[in-house]
Amino acid sequence: MIEVRGLCKRFGDVQVLTDINAVFAKGRVNQVIGKSGSGKSVLAKCIVGLHVPEEGEVLYDGRSFHQLGKEAKRGVRQEIGMLFQSSALFDSLTVLENVLFPLRMFATMPPEEMRERAVQCLRRVNIVGKDDLYPSEISGGMQKRVGIARAIAMNPKYLFVDEPNSGLDPQTSIVIDRLIQELTEEYAMTTIVITHDMNSVMETGQNIVFIHQGRMWWSGDRHALLNSDNAELNAFIFASELMRQARRALGGR
Amino acid sequence: MGILLHIGRYFLLLREVLARPERPRLYWQRTLDEMDLLGVKSLGIVALLSVFMGAVITIQTSTNIDSAWIPAYVVGFTTRQSTILEFSPTIISLILAGKVGSTIAAEIGSMRVKEQIDALDIMGVNSAAYLILPKIVAAVLMNPFLVTISMFLSVFGGWLAGVGTGIISSESYIEGIQWDFDPFTITYALIKTVVFAFIITTVSAYHGYYTVGGTREVGISSTRAVVYSDVVILIANYALTQLLLI
Numbered sequence: 001m002i003e004v005r006g007l008c009k010r011f012g013d014v015q016v017l018t019d020i021n022a023v024f025a026k027g028r029v030n031q032v033i034g035k036s037g038s039g040k041s042v043l044a045k046c047i048v049g050l051h052v053p054e055e056g057e058v059l060y061d062g063r064s065f066h067q068l069g070k071e072a073k074r075g076v077r078q079e080i081g082m083l084f085q086s087s088a089l090f091d092s093l094t095v096l097e098n099v100l101f102p103l104r105m106f107a108t109m110p111p112e113e114m115r116e117r118a119v120q121c122l123r124r125v126n127i128v129g130k131d132d133l134y135p136s137e138i139s140g141g142m143q144k145r146v147g148i149a150r151a152i153a154m155n156p157k158y159l160f161v162d163e164p165n166s167g168l169d170p171q172t173s174i175v176i177d178r179l180i181q182e183l184t185e186e187y188a189m190t191t192i193v194i195t196h197d198m199n200s201v202m203e204t205g206q207n208i209v210f211i212h213q214g215r216m217w218w219s220g221d222r223h224a225l226l227n228s229d230n231a232e233l234n235a236f237i238f239a240s241e242l243m244r245q246a247r248r249a250l251g252g253r
Numbered sequence: 254m255g256i257l258l259h260i261g262r263y264f265l266l267l268r269e270v271l272a273r274p275e276r277p278r279l280y281w282q283r284t285l286d287e288m289d290l291l292g293v294k295s296l297g298i299v300a301l302l303s304v305f306m307g308a309v310i311t312i313q314t315s316t317n318i319d320s321a322w323i324p325a326y327v328v329g330f331t332t333r334q335s336t337i338l339e340f341s342p343t344i345i346s347l348i349l350a351g352k353v354g355s356t357i358a359a360e361i362g363s364m365r366v367k368e369q370i371d372a373l374d375i376m377g378v379n380s381a382a383y384l385i386l387p388k389i390v391a392a393v394l395m396n397p398f399l400v401t402i403s404m405f406l407s408v409f410g411g412w413l414a415g416v417g418t419g420i421i422s423s424e425s426y427i428e429g430i431q432w433d434f435d436p437f438t439i440t441y442a443l444i445k446t447v448v449f450a451f452i453i454t455t456v457s458a459y460h461g462y463y464t465v466g467g468t469r470e471v472g473i474s475s476t477r478a479v480v481y482s483d484v485v486i487l488i489a490n491y492a493l494t495q496l497l498l499i
Contacts, residue, residue: 048375077377088372091363102376105276160375 001026002047002158002190007056009039009046016042017214020056024192029181029204031193034211035236041162043211044194048080048160049073060158078106081151081189085163087143089135089150095122096131099149106154121149125179141172145179152183159184159191165200173197177204198243201225210236226250263459269381270389270455283387291353291388291454292395296402298352299345303403306344307410310335315420328421329429332411334438341403342442343490346449349396350482354457357388358478361461362471370462385458389451396450397443404442441497448493449486456482 007020016039024030034040045051047058049065058065060076068076089098099118107114122131125145135143144164151159161180165173181204184191195201201208202222210218210233218233225237226247238244274280314331361384364370373380408430415421457478464474 050371050374074377077375080375082372082375084368084372086368088368090369090372091367104279105376105378154376 001059001061002192003059004043004047005057005059007043007046007053007058009042009051009053015214017046017053017211020211020216022209022216022219024190024209025207026190027185027188028206029184029191029193030207030209031195031201031205032209032211033195033201033205033236035196038211039214040194040196040211044160044162044192047192048082049077078102078154079157080160081154081156081158082160083144083147083151083162083164085166087135087140087147089143089146091135094132094134095127095138095146098135098146099153102150102154118149118153121153122146124152124183125149140167141169141176144168144176148176148179148183152187155187157189159187159189161191161193161195163195163197164193165195165197170199173199174203180204198237201237202246212236259459262463263455266381266385266459266462267455269379270385270458272379272382274382274386275378280383280387283383284390287387287391288395290356291391292399295349295352295395295399298348299399299403300406302345302348303341303406304410304413306340307332307336307407307412308414310340310407311411311415311426312418312420315415325421325425326429326432328415329411329426330432331429332415332426333408333430333434336407336411337404337438337442341400341407342445342449343486345400345403346396346446346453346486347483349392349399350449350453350457350486351479353392354453354478354482355475357454357457358461358464358475359471361385361458362464362474363468365462365464366467366471381462385454385462388458389454392450392454393447397446400442400446404439441493444497445490445493448489452485452489453482456485 002024004020004022004024007017008015009017020043032040032043042051046053047065049058052066057067060079063072063076065073065076089095090101093101096115096118099121100114103109103114103117107117109117119131122128125148127142127145127149130138130142130146135146138146159180164176164180168176177200180191180193183189193200193204205222205225208218208220208222208225209216210230212232218228218230220228225233228234238247310332311328315328318327318331361370364384370380370384373383412423412426415426416423460474460478460481461471464470
Protein backbone atom coordinates (compact mmCIF):
# COMPACT_ATOMS: atom_id res chain seq x y z
CA MET A 1 0.00 0.00 0.00
CA ILE A 2 1.16 3.51 -0.77
CA GLU A 3 -0.15 6.41 1.24
CA VAL A 4 0.27 10.09 0.39
CA ARG A 5 -0.23 12.53 3.28
CA GLY A 6 -0.53 16.30 2.96
CA LEU A 7 1.78 16.46 -0.04
CA CYS A 8 2.65 19.93 -1.37
CA LYS A 9 5.00 20.74 -4.23
CA ARG A 10 5.92 24.03 -5.86
CA PHE A 11 8.40 25.09 -8.52
CA GLY A 12 9.61 28.60 -7.74
CA ASP A 13 6.49 30.68 -7.14
CA VAL A 14 4.17 28.20 -8.82
CA GLN A 15 2.27 25.95 -6.42
CA VAL A 16 1.74 22.72 -8.39
CA LEU A 17 0.33 20.42 -5.71
CA THR A 18 -1.53 21.40 -2.56
CA ASP A 19 -2.33 19.10 0.34
CA ILE A 20 -2.75 15.85 -1.56
CA ASN A 21 -4.01 12.95 0.55
CA ALA A 22 -4.56 9.57 -1.08
CA VAL A 23 -4.34 5.87 -0.38
CA PHE A 24 -3.33 3.47 -3.16
CA ALA A 25 -4.34 -0.08 -2.31
CA LYS A 26 -2.33 -3.26 -2.86
CA GLY A 27 -3.43 -5.63 -5.62
CA ARG A 28 -5.50 -2.98 -7.35
CA VAL A 29 -5.10 -0.71 -10.34
CA ASN A 30 -5.12 2.77 -8.80
CA GLN A 31 -5.54 5.55 -11.32
CA VAL A 32 -4.61 9.20 -11.03
CA ILE A 33 -6.58 11.18 -13.56
CA GLY A 34 -6.77 14.84 -14.44
CA LYS A 35 -6.38 17.36 -17.25
CA SER A 36 -2.99 18.09 -18.80
CA GLY A 37 -1.14 20.41 -16.41
CA SER A 38 -3.25 19.41 -13.41
CA GLY A 39 -0.18 18.09 -11.57
CA LYS A 40 -0.70 14.33 -11.84
CA SER A 41 2.73 13.61 -13.35
CA VAL A 42 4.38 15.80 -10.69
CA LEU A 43 2.47 13.80 -8.07
CA ALA A 44 3.80 10.56 -9.56
CA LYS A 45 7.36 11.94 -9.59
CA CYS A 46 6.99 13.01 -5.94
CA ILE A 47 5.76 9.53 -5.03
CA VAL A 48 8.68 7.75 -6.72
CA GLY A 49 11.16 10.26 -5.34
CA LEU A 50 12.21 12.05 -8.52
CA HIS A 51 10.88 15.28 -6.99
CA VAL A 52 11.18 16.20 -3.33
CA PRO A 53 7.95 17.69 -1.92
CA GLU A 54 8.08 20.82 0.25
CA GLU A 55 5.55 19.35 2.67
CA GLY A 56 3.91 16.02 3.35
CA GLU A 57 5.07 12.45 3.13
CA VAL A 58 4.80 9.32 1.02
CA LEU A 59 4.53 6.03 2.88
CA TYR A 60 5.51 2.75 1.23
CA ASP A 61 3.91 0.14 3.47
CA GLY A 62 4.47 2.48 6.41
CA ARG A 63 8.01 3.60 5.41
CA SER A 64 8.17 7.36 4.94
CA PHE A 65 10.18 7.53 1.70
CA HIS A 66 11.54 11.07 1.89
CA GLN A 67 12.77 10.54 5.46
CA LEU A 68 14.72 7.39 4.60
CA GLY A 69 18.51 7.42 4.24
CA LYS A 70 20.18 7.13 0.83
CA GLU A 71 20.71 3.37 0.99
CA ALA A 72 17.23 2.67 2.36
CA LYS A 73 15.74 4.81 -0.43
CA ARG A 74 17.71 2.79 -2.96
CA GLY A 75 16.29 -0.36 -1.37
CA VAL A 76 12.71 0.91 -1.76
CA ARG A 77 13.43 1.89 -5.35
CA GLN A 78 14.47 -1.65 -6.12
CA GLU A 79 10.94 -2.66 -5.13
CA ILE A 80 9.49 -0.24 -7.70
CA GLY A 81 8.84 -0.95 -11.35
CA MET A 82 7.95 1.90 -13.66
CA LEU A 83 6.68 2.16 -17.20
CA PHE A 84 7.30 5.61 -18.65
CA GLN A 85 5.18 7.46 -21.17
CA SER A 86 8.03 7.17 -23.69
CA SER A 87 8.79 3.59 -22.51
CA ALA A 88 12.34 4.86 -21.70
CA LEU A 89 13.98 1.73 -23.06
CA PHE A 90 17.74 2.01 -23.42
CA ASP A 91 18.46 2.60 -27.13
CA SER A 92 21.85 0.90 -27.08
CA LEU A 93 20.51 -2.35 -25.59
CA THR A 94 18.44 -5.03 -27.30
CA VAL A 95 14.95 -5.98 -26.11
CA LEU A 96 16.34 -8.85 -24.03
CA GLU A 97 19.21 -6.77 -22.63
CA ASN A 98 16.74 -4.07 -21.56
CA VAL A 99 14.79 -6.60 -19.49
CA LEU A 100 18.04 -8.14 -18.22
CA PHE A 101 19.37 -4.74 -17.13
CA PRO A 102 17.81 -4.49 -13.62
CA LEU A 103 18.58 -8.17 -12.99
CA ARG A 104 22.26 -7.72 -13.93
CA MET A 105 22.40 -4.63 -11.75
CA PHE A 106 20.78 -5.98 -8.61
CA ALA A 107 19.85 -9.67 -8.74
CA THR A 108 22.14 -12.21 -7.12
CA MET A 109 21.08 -15.19 -9.26
CA PRO A 110 23.43 -16.90 -11.78
CA PRO A 111 23.51 -15.42 -15.33
CA GLU A 112 21.54 -18.35 -16.82
CA GLU A 113 18.73 -17.80 -14.34
CA MET A 114 18.71 -14.08 -15.07
CA ARG A 115 18.32 -14.81 -18.76
CA GLU A 116 15.57 -17.31 -18.02
CA ARG A 117 13.73 -14.76 -15.88
CA ALA A 118 14.05 -12.05 -18.56
CA VAL A 119 12.76 -14.38 -21.28
CA GLN A 120 9.89 -15.41 -18.98
CA CYS A 121 8.94 -11.74 -18.43
CA LEU A 122 9.01 -11.09 -22.16
CA ARG A 123 6.82 -14.14 -22.83
CA ARG A 124 4.42 -12.94 -20.12
CA VAL A 125 3.83 -9.71 -22.05
CA ASN A 126 3.57 -11.66 -25.32
CA ILE A 127 6.88 -10.61 -26.83
CA VAL A 128 8.25 -13.59 -28.72
CA GLY A 129 11.11 -13.70 -31.23
CA LYS A 130 12.11 -10.06 -30.72
CA ASP A 131 14.87 -10.63 -28.15
CA ASP A 132 17.71 -9.43 -30.34
CA LEU A 133 15.97 -6.40 -31.85
CA TYR A 134 16.69 -2.85 -30.66
CA PRO A 135 13.87 -0.63 -29.32
CA SER A 136 13.88 1.44 -32.53
CA GLU A 137 13.14 -1.73 -34.51
CA ILE A 138 9.85 -2.57 -32.75
CA SER A 139 6.45 -0.82 -32.66
CA GLY A 140 5.28 1.60 -29.96
CA GLY A 141 2.92 -1.01 -28.49
CA MET A 142 5.74 -3.55 -28.31
CA GLN A 143 7.99 -0.97 -26.68
CA LYS A 144 5.35 -0.47 -23.98
CA ARG A 145 5.17 -4.22 -23.42
CA VAL A 146 8.96 -4.51 -23.22
CA GLY A 147 8.85 -1.60 -20.74
CA ILE A 148 6.34 -3.56 -18.66
CA ALA A 149 8.52 -6.67 -18.87
CA ARG A 150 11.51 -4.65 -17.61
CA ALA A 151 9.36 -3.14 -14.84
CA ILE A 152 8.27 -6.55 -13.53
CA ALA A 153 11.65 -8.27 -13.96
CA MET A 154 12.65 -7.67 -10.34
CA ASN A 155 9.27 -8.84 -9.05
CA PRO A 156 8.32 -5.37 -7.78
CA LYS A 157 5.90 -4.58 -4.97
CA TYR A 158 4.92 -1.28 -6.55
CA LEU A 159 4.25 -0.53 -10.21
CA PHE A 160 4.00 2.98 -11.66
CA VAL A 161 2.66 3.49 -15.15
CA ASP A 162 2.75 6.92 -16.77
CA GLU A 163 0.27 7.43 -19.62
CA PRO A 164 0.42 3.82 -20.83
CA ASN A 165 -1.80 4.47 -23.85
CA SER A 166 -0.26 7.60 -25.28
CA GLY A 167 0.46 7.14 -28.96
CA LEU A 168 -1.27 3.77 -29.13
CA ASP A 169 -4.34 2.74 -31.13
CA PRO A 170 -7.50 1.91 -29.10
CA GLN A 171 -7.15 -1.85 -29.59
CA THR A 172 -3.52 -1.93 -28.41
CA SER A 173 -4.46 0.40 -25.54
CA ILE A 174 -6.99 -2.11 -24.27
CA VAL A 175 -4.42 -4.92 -24.52
CA ILE A 176 -1.96 -2.85 -22.45
CA ASP A 177 -4.64 -1.90 -19.87
CA ARG A 178 -5.68 -5.51 -19.41
CA LEU A 179 -2.08 -6.63 -19.16
CA ILE A 180 -1.45 -4.10 -16.40
CA GLN A 181 -4.55 -5.29 -14.54
CA GLU A 182 -3.62 -8.97 -14.89
CA LEU A 183 -0.05 -8.37 -13.72
CA THR A 184 -1.24 -6.27 -10.77
CA GLU A 185 -3.38 -9.15 -9.55
CA GLU A 186 -0.81 -11.83 -10.42
CA TYR A 187 2.09 -10.13 -8.59
CA ALA A 188 -0.15 -8.54 -5.89
CA MET A 189 1.41 -5.18 -6.66
CA THR A 190 0.29 -1.70 -5.68
CA THR A 191 -0.17 -0.22 -9.12
CA ILE A 192 -0.56 3.50 -9.84
CA VAL A 193 -1.51 4.49 -13.38
CA ILE A 194 -1.31 8.13 -14.46
CA THR A 195 -3.75 8.65 -17.28
CA HIS A 196 -6.26 10.89 -18.97
CA ASP A 197 -7.53 8.14 -21.24
CA MET A 198 -11.21 7.65 -20.39
CA ASN A 199 -11.37 4.23 -22.04
CA SER A 200 -8.63 3.12 -19.70
CA VAL A 201 -10.45 4.56 -16.69
CA MET A 202 -13.69 2.77 -17.56
CA GLU A 203 -11.84 -0.46 -18.40
CA THR A 204 -9.58 -0.89 -15.40
CA GLY A 205 -10.19 1.91 -12.86
CA GLN A 206 -10.59 0.25 -9.46
CA ASN A 207 -9.54 3.20 -7.34
CA ILE A 208 -9.57 6.56 -9.11
CA VAL A 209 -8.07 9.79 -7.78
CA PHE A 210 -9.02 12.95 -9.67
CA ILE A 211 -6.51 15.81 -9.49
CA HIS A 212 -7.72 19.27 -10.46
CA GLN A 213 -5.68 22.49 -10.18
CA GLY A 214 -3.10 20.69 -8.05
CA ARG A 215 -5.61 19.45 -5.46
CA MET A 216 -7.26 16.10 -4.92
CA TRP A 217 -10.81 16.80 -6.05
CA TRP A 218 -12.46 13.39 -5.94
CA SER A 219 -11.75 9.70 -5.36
CA GLY A 220 -13.74 6.53 -5.86
CA ASP A 221 -14.18 3.63 -8.29
CA ARG A 222 -15.46 3.65 -11.87
CA HIS A 223 -19.01 2.86 -10.76
CA ALA A 224 -19.07 5.82 -8.38
CA LEU A 225 -17.71 7.90 -11.25
CA LEU A 226 -20.90 7.42 -13.24
CA ASN A 227 -23.04 8.87 -10.48
CA SER A 228 -20.76 11.58 -9.19
CA ASP A 229 -22.19 15.06 -8.85
CA ASN A 230 -18.73 16.63 -8.76
CA ALA A 231 -18.98 19.33 -11.45
CA GLU A 232 -15.25 19.49 -12.28
CA LEU A 233 -14.99 15.71 -12.49
CA ASN A 234 -18.04 15.47 -14.73
CA ALA A 235 -16.74 18.25 -16.96
CA PHE A 236 -13.49 16.33 -17.35
CA ILE A 237 -14.87 12.79 -17.77
CA PHE A 238 -17.99 13.48 -19.75
CA ALA A 239 -16.63 16.18 -22.00
CA SER A 240 -17.64 14.31 -25.16
CA GLU A 241 -21.17 13.42 -26.28
CA LEU A 242 -20.04 9.81 -26.65
CA MET A 243 -19.07 9.61 -22.97
CA ARG A 244 -22.35 11.26 -21.92
CA GLN A 245 -24.27 8.67 -23.95
CA ALA A 246 -22.18 5.90 -22.43
CA ARG A 247 -23.02 7.16 -18.95
CA ARG A 248 -26.73 7.17 -19.71
CA ALA A 249 -26.50 3.69 -21.25
CA LEU A 250 -24.73 2.40 -18.15
CA GLY A 251 -27.43 3.81 -15.91
CA GLY A 252 -25.55 6.83 -14.61
CA ARG A 253 -26.99 10.25 -13.91
CA MET B 254 21.77 30.65 -13.70
CA GLY B 255 24.76 31.92 -11.76
CA ILE B 256 28.20 30.57 -12.44
CA LEU B 257 28.59 29.67 -8.75
CA LEU B 258 25.47 27.52 -8.93
CA HIS B 259 26.90 25.67 -11.95
CA ILE B 260 30.23 25.14 -10.19
CA GLY B 261 28.50 23.90 -7.03
CA ARG B 262 26.25 21.55 -8.98
CA TYR B 263 29.23 20.30 -11.01
CA PHE B 264 31.07 19.28 -7.83
CA LEU B 265 27.93 17.68 -6.35
CA LEU B 266 27.60 15.66 -9.55
CA LEU B 267 31.25 14.63 -9.26
CA ARG B 268 30.59 13.37 -5.73
CA GLU B 269 27.80 11.16 -7.10
CA VAL B 270 29.97 9.99 -9.99
CA LEU B 271 32.82 8.94 -7.74
CA ALA B 272 30.58 6.94 -5.39
CA ARG B 273 31.15 3.19 -5.03
CA PRO B 274 29.80 1.35 -8.14
CA GLU B 275 26.91 -1.11 -7.63
CA ARG B 276 28.34 -3.83 -9.88
CA PRO B 277 32.01 -3.12 -10.72
CA ARG B 278 32.04 -5.83 -13.41
CA LEU B 279 29.30 -4.06 -15.37
CA TYR B 280 31.14 -0.76 -15.03
CA TRP B 281 34.31 -2.35 -16.39
CA GLN B 282 32.44 -3.68 -19.42
CA ARG B 283 31.04 -0.19 -20.04
CA THR B 284 34.52 1.29 -19.63
CA LEU B 285 35.88 -1.01 -22.36
CA ASP B 286 33.05 0.06 -24.67
CA GLU B 287 33.78 3.72 -23.93
CA MET B 288 37.51 3.20 -24.55
CA ASP B 289 36.59 2.00 -28.01
CA LEU B 290 34.10 4.81 -28.65
CA LEU B 291 36.03 7.72 -27.15
CA GLY B 292 39.58 6.50 -27.77
CA VAL B 293 40.02 4.04 -30.63
CA LYS B 294 37.41 5.75 -32.81
CA SER B 295 39.22 9.09 -32.37
CA LEU B 296 42.50 7.69 -33.68
CA GLY B 297 41.83 8.62 -37.32
CA ILE B 298 41.18 12.31 -36.74
CA VAL B 299 44.08 12.56 -34.25
CA ALA B 300 46.48 10.95 -36.75
CA LEU B 301 45.36 13.17 -39.62
CA LEU B 302 45.59 16.37 -37.58
CA SER B 303 48.94 15.47 -36.08
CA VAL B 304 50.69 14.78 -39.39
CA PHE B 305 49.50 18.07 -40.90
CA MET B 306 50.17 19.99 -37.69
CA GLY B 307 53.80 18.78 -37.65
CA ALA B 308 54.20 19.56 -41.33
CA VAL B 309 52.92 23.13 -40.91
CA ILE B 310 55.09 23.78 -37.82
CA THR B 311 58.20 22.64 -39.73
CA ILE B 312 57.47 24.76 -42.79
CA GLN B 313 56.58 27.85 -40.74
CA THR B 314 59.61 27.51 -38.47
CA SER B 315 61.89 27.08 -41.43
CA THR B 316 60.53 30.10 -43.30
CA ASN B 317 60.55 32.34 -40.20
CA ILE B 318 64.08 31.61 -38.96
CA ASP B 319 65.78 31.65 -42.30
CA SER B 320 69.13 32.99 -41.09
CA ALA B 321 72.71 31.89 -41.58
CA TRP B 322 73.33 32.36 -37.85
CA ILE B 323 70.74 29.76 -36.85
CA PRO B 324 71.67 26.12 -37.46
CA ALA B 325 69.30 24.05 -39.61
CA TYR B 326 68.61 21.50 -36.87
CA VAL B 327 66.71 24.19 -34.92
CA VAL B 328 63.73 23.48 -37.22
CA GLY B 329 63.55 19.90 -35.96
CA PHE B 330 64.14 21.03 -32.39
CA THR B 331 61.31 23.62 -32.59
CA THR B 332 58.93 21.14 -34.15
CA ARG B 333 59.62 18.63 -31.37
CA GLN B 334 59.30 21.15 -28.57
CA SER B 335 56.14 22.79 -29.94
CA THR B 336 54.55 19.43 -30.55
CA ILE B 337 55.36 17.85 -27.19
CA LEU B 338 54.82 20.90 -25.01
CA GLU B 339 51.74 22.39 -26.58
CA PHE B 340 50.33 21.17 -29.86
CA SER B 341 49.78 17.49 -29.07
CA PRO B 342 48.45 17.76 -25.50
CA THR B 343 46.50 21.00 -25.85
CA ILE B 344 45.36 21.25 -29.47
CA ILE B 345 44.49 17.55 -29.66
CA SER B 346 42.57 17.89 -26.36
CA LEU B 347 40.66 20.87 -27.77
CA ILE B 348 39.84 18.84 -30.86
CA LEU B 349 38.75 15.91 -28.69
CA ALA B 350 36.58 18.30 -26.64
CA GLY B 351 34.76 19.00 -29.91
CA LYS B 352 34.47 15.40 -31.02
CA VAL B 353 34.17 13.46 -27.77
CA GLY B 354 32.62 16.23 -25.65
CA SER B 355 29.71 16.81 -28.00
CA THR B 356 29.13 13.04 -28.26
CA ILE B 357 29.02 12.69 -24.47
CA ALA B 358 26.67 15.66 -23.95
CA ALA B 359 24.37 14.57 -26.77
CA GLU B 360 24.22 10.95 -25.57
CA ILE B 361 23.53 11.78 -21.92
CA GLY B 362 21.25 14.71 -22.83
CA SER B 363 19.15 12.46 -25.09
CA MET B 364 18.88 9.92 -22.30
CA ARG B 365 17.69 12.68 -19.98
CA VAL B 366 14.95 14.01 -22.29
CA LYS B 367 13.83 10.46 -23.17
CA GLU B 368 13.40 9.71 -19.43
CA GLN B 369 16.04 6.97 -19.54
CA ILE B 370 17.99 8.61 -16.68
CA ASP B 371 14.77 8.77 -14.63
CA ALA B 372 14.33 5.06 -15.37
CA LEU B 373 17.82 4.34 -13.99
CA ASP B 374 17.16 6.45 -10.88
CA ILE B 375 13.86 4.73 -10.18
CA MET B 376 15.49 1.31 -10.49
CA GLY B 377 17.86 2.44 -7.72
CA VAL B 378 20.89 2.73 -10.05
CA ASN B 379 23.28 5.63 -9.36
CA SER B 380 22.69 7.07 -12.83
CA ALA B 381 25.48 9.66 -12.59
CA ALA B 382 28.10 7.05 -11.74
CA TYR B 383 26.77 4.46 -14.19
CA LEU B 384 26.76 6.86 -17.12
CA ILE B 385 29.71 9.13 -16.40
CA LEU B 386 32.38 7.18 -14.49
CA PRO B 387 33.19 4.75 -17.35
CA LYS B 388 33.62 7.73 -19.70
CA ILE B 389 36.04 9.45 -17.32
CA VAL B 390 38.10 6.29 -16.81
CA ALA B 391 38.11 5.56 -20.56
CA ALA B 392 39.24 9.07 -21.52
CA VAL B 393 41.85 9.28 -18.76
CA LEU B 394 43.31 5.94 -19.92
CA MET B 395 43.02 6.48 -23.68
CA ASN B 396 43.87 10.14 -24.21
CA PRO B 397 47.54 9.78 -23.11
CA PHE B 398 47.91 7.07 -25.79
CA LEU B 399 46.26 9.29 -28.39
CA VAL B 400 48.51 12.21 -27.47
CA THR B 401 51.65 10.05 -27.49
CA ILE B 402 50.73 8.79 -30.95
CA SER B 403 50.04 12.38 -31.95
CA MET B 404 53.54 13.43 -30.81
CA PHE B 405 55.21 10.77 -32.96
CA LEU B 406 53.01 11.47 -35.98
CA SER B 407 53.47 15.21 -35.68
CA VAL B 408 57.26 14.91 -35.60
CA PHE B 409 57.01 12.46 -38.50
CA GLY B 410 54.77 14.90 -40.41
CA GLY B 411 57.38 17.59 -39.87
CA TRP B 412 60.09 15.33 -41.27
CA LEU B 413 57.89 14.42 -44.24
CA ALA B 414 57.19 18.08 -45.09
CA GLY B 415 60.71 19.28 -44.35
CA VAL B 416 62.52 16.61 -46.34
CA GLY B 417 59.80 16.39 -49.00
CA THR B 418 59.95 20.09 -49.82
CA GLY B 419 63.72 20.21 -49.46
CA ILE B 420 63.75 22.94 -46.77
CA ILE B 421 65.78 20.75 -44.41
CA SER B 422 67.88 17.62 -44.76
CA SER B 423 66.83 14.43 -43.04
CA GLU B 424 70.06 14.43 -40.96
CA SER B 425 69.56 17.99 -39.68
CA TYR B 426 65.93 17.34 -38.80
CA ILE B 427 66.75 14.14 -36.89
CA GLU B 428 69.64 15.91 -35.14
CA GLY B 429 67.16 18.66 -34.13
CA ILE B 430 64.55 16.35 -32.70
CA GLN B 431 67.23 14.66 -30.56
CA TRP B 432 69.00 17.85 -29.43
CA ASP B 433 68.77 18.85 -25.73
CA PHE B 434 65.89 16.48 -25.04
CA ASP B 435 64.41 16.72 -21.53
CA PRO B 436 62.22 13.69 -20.68
CA PHE B 437 60.23 15.82 -18.24
CA THR B 438 58.53 17.50 -21.21
CA ILE B 439 56.80 14.18 -21.92
CA THR B 440 55.71 13.87 -18.26
CA TYR B 441 54.43 17.45 -18.37
CA ALA B 442 52.48 16.77 -21.58
CA LEU B 443 50.94 13.59 -20.22
CA ILE B 444 49.92 15.24 -16.93
CA LYS B 445 48.18 17.94 -18.96
CA THR B 446 46.51 15.33 -21.14
CA VAL B 447 45.09 13.43 -18.16
CA VAL B 448 43.75 16.65 -16.60
CA PHE B 449 42.23 17.72 -19.93
CA ALA B 450 40.64 14.27 -20.40
CA PHE B 451 38.98 14.63 -17.00
CA ILE B 452 37.78 18.13 -17.90
CA ILE B 453 36.38 17.07 -21.29
CA THR B 454 34.38 14.14 -19.92
CA THR B 455 33.10 15.73 -16.72
CA VAL B 456 32.18 19.15 -18.15
CA SER B 457 30.46 17.57 -21.15
CA ALA B 458 28.67 14.99 -19.01
CA TYR B 459 27.52 17.76 -16.65
CA HIS B 460 25.88 19.64 -19.52
CA GLY B 461 24.24 16.49 -20.84
CA TYR B 462 23.07 15.29 -17.43
CA TYR B 463 21.28 18.54 -16.60
CA THR B 464 19.61 18.97 -19.98
CA VAL B 465 16.01 20.15 -19.59
CA GLY B 466 13.57 20.15 -22.49
CA GLY B 467 13.69 18.37 -25.84
CA THR B 468 15.91 17.79 -28.84
CA ARG B 469 16.66 21.51 -29.28
CA GLU B 470 18.01 21.66 -25.73
CA VAL B 471 20.13 18.55 -26.38
CA GLY B 472 21.76 20.48 -29.22
CA ILE B 473 22.30 23.50 -26.97
CA SER B 474 23.84 21.28 -24.26
CA SER B 475 26.12 19.73 -26.82
CA THR B 476 27.37 23.14 -27.98
CA ARG B 477 27.79 24.37 -24.40
CA ALA B 478 29.74 21.21 -23.54
CA VAL B 479 32.30 21.97 -26.24
CA VAL B 480 32.55 25.70 -25.45
CA TYR B 481 32.89 25.26 -21.68
CA SER B 482 35.29 22.31 -22.02
CA ASP B 483 37.51 24.45 -24.29
CA VAL B 484 37.42 27.40 -21.88
CA VAL B 485 38.23 25.24 -18.85
CA ILE B 486 41.02 23.46 -20.78
CA LEU B 487 42.62 26.79 -21.69
CA ILE B 488 42.47 28.01 -18.09
CA ALA B 489 43.84 24.70 -16.79
CA ASN B 490 46.57 24.79 -19.45
CA TYR B 491 47.77 28.15 -18.18
CA ALA B 492 47.60 27.01 -14.54
CA LEU B 493 49.46 23.74 -15.20
CA THR B 494 52.12 25.42 -17.29
CA GLN B 495 52.83 27.91 -14.52
CA LEU B 496 52.73 25.17 -11.90
CA LEU B 497 54.92 22.62 -13.69
CA LEU B 498 57.35 24.65 -15.78
CA ILE B 499 58.16 27.72 -13.70
